[in-house]
Amino acid sequence: MDTFFHPEQLRHAPQTYFSRGQMRNPQEVPQRAERLLQGAKALGLNIRTPADDGTRALLAVHDIAYLRFLESAYRRWHAQPEDWGEEVMSNIFVRENNALRGILAEAGRYLADGSCPVGEFTWSASYWSAQAAVAGAQAVLGGARQAYSLCRPPGHHARRDGAGGFCYLNNSAIAARVLRDRYARVVVLDTDMHHGQGIQEIFYDAPDVFYISIHGDTTNFYPAVTGFENERGAGAGMGYNLNLPMPHGSPESVFFDRLDTALRAIRIFEPDALVLALGFDIYQDDPQAKVAVSADGFSRLGQQVAGLGLPTLIVQEGGYHIDTLDSNLGKFFNGFLESRE
Numbered sequence: 001m002d003t004f005f006h007p008e009q010l011r012h013a014p015q016t017y018f019s020r021g022q023m024r025n026p027q028e029v030p031q032r033a034e035r036l037l038q039g040a041k042a043l044g045l046n047i048r049t050p051a052d053d054g055t056r057a058l059l060a061v062h063d064i065a066y067l068r069f070l071e072s073a074y075r076r077w078h079a080q081p082e083d084w085g086e087e088v089m090s091n092i093f094v095r096e097n098n099a100l101r102g103i104l105a106e107a108g109r110y111l112a113d114g115s116c117p118v119g120e121f122t123w124s125a126s127y128w129s130a131q132a133a134v135a136g137a138q139a140v141l142g143g144a145r146q147a148y149s150l151c152r153p154p155g156h157h158a159r160r161d162g163a164g165g166f167c168y169l170n171n172s173a174i175a176a177r178v179l180r181d182r183y184a185r186v187v188v189l190d191t192d193m194h195h196g197q198g199i200q201e202i203f204y205d206a207p208d209v210f211y212i213s214i215h216g217d218t219t220n221f222y223p224a225v226t227g228f229e230n231e232r233g234a235g236a237g238m239g240y241n242l243n244l245p246m247p248h249g250s251p252e253s254v255f256f257d258r259l260d261t262a263l264r265a266i267r268i269f270e271p272d273a274l275v276l277a278l279g280f281d282i283y284q285d286d287p288q289a290k291v292a293v294s295a296d297g298f299s300r301l302g303q304q305v306a307g308l309g310l311p312t313l314i315v316q317e318g319g320y321h322i323d324t325l326d327s328n329l330g331k332f333f334n335g336f337l338e339s340r341e
């Protein structure tokens with residue numbers, strides 16, 4: 001199975017993570033991708049460097065002004081006469097009524113929270129992470145039954161015009177949009193610990209891309225303001241957004257109960273292709289976990305997703321317990337690939 005990854009993805013190395021009243025140690029670190037890559041190699045997956053497909057697929061999902069900000073922010077921040085620190089990071093968050101005069105106002109507009117500083121290599125790493133998603137989607141369009149996009153930085157929190165939750169470009173949404181070039185109906189199943197509010201926002205009024213998310217209850221948990229059951233879509237997309245939150249402290253059985261509901265919904269939708277937004281932060285020892293999925297749980301997840309029998313692109317999202325990322329990736333793909341043969 002082809003796995004898409006570009007070494008430039010390792011160069012984004014955030015130094016700042018401000019969350020719930022505290023400066024914390026960065027969790028979305030390059031070692032994550034190294035460990036996942038190690039896991040992919042141990043599985044014998046075919047590691048490929050994505051081609052440079054340009055910005056067209058990115059612009060199908062994101063605003064051009066936002067992409068221009070990401071591309072230029074670091075340079076413009078460091079062109080200031082005073083020392084503003086290494087990373088672009090706003091202390092002002094103003095998404096509305098913002099005249100966007102200057103890089104500080106733009107940072108306040110386009111950075112949605114305190115977990116997404118822009119460093120020297122943030123744009124290039126995010127760009128190539130998105131290219132890994134595009135290449136994976138194109139492989140599936142080209143007839144591959146499955147492919148893995150080893151995306152890092154992750155993507156599902158990235159808004160149409162905003163970075164957040166360690167995410168800059170919405171890799172899963174970009175991939176789903178590419179798959180729509182040939183497939184009439186695409187489902188995005190998001191099993192990361194967190195609600196992917198970026199994917200939800202991007203496809204909220206779309207009946208052709210069904211977004212289903214299983215995540216920890218977002219009451220006092222990131223992203224805190226979305227992810228509730230009553231968010232079901234809008235307009236023609238009403239009903240094509242399904243949020244399946246889990247109470248904090250849930251055992252693994254609750255995750256599989258929600259997965260069962262998700263799989264039933266997918267079968268009713270009869271999609272032509274599936275994007276699995278795969279996070280390992282549901283793992284019991286992950287610093288972000290609010291549920292306790294075991295290593296064997298990832299095999300079971302892989303089996304059940306494989307059982308849908310759909311052309312499938314797996315897009316990497318979160319997972320912050322670095323020491324088990326390779327083994328949990330192995331568990332997932334052992335379950336998935338066994339069930340495909």
Ligand SMILES: [Zn+2]
Pocket residue numbers: 192193194279281288317318319
């Ligand atoms: Zn997550």
